[in-house]
Amino acid sequence: MTDLSQIREHMEVIGAxxxxxxxxxxxxxxxxxxxRKDTEHGEHARHHHYISNGLVADIEGDQVRLSANADVAVTFEEEKG
Incomplete structure (x- = not known):
């Protein structure tokens, strides 16, 4: 598991x-x-989305790299709750 304390505000999250x-x-x-600026329009624009730490593969410079491709990773996004 990646150390989430290395993750800072405004870092880019990218898929594998x-x-x-x-x-x-x-x-x-x-x-x-x-x-919120990265969330979809419509009903999804009203709230934040979350990425589970289980999807974080690495932290490289100012980027958080996920273990899944972007199109797959967004299907794992969680809403507030």
């Missing part, structure tokens, strides 16, 4: 394929809270 997934708002417990 290098595609942008979101931007870190902050670490909230064992999840990464993404900024």
């Amino acid at each position: 394929d290098g595609v942008h997934v979101g931007t870190v708002d902050r670490v909230d417990g064992d999840r990464i809270k993404l900024t």
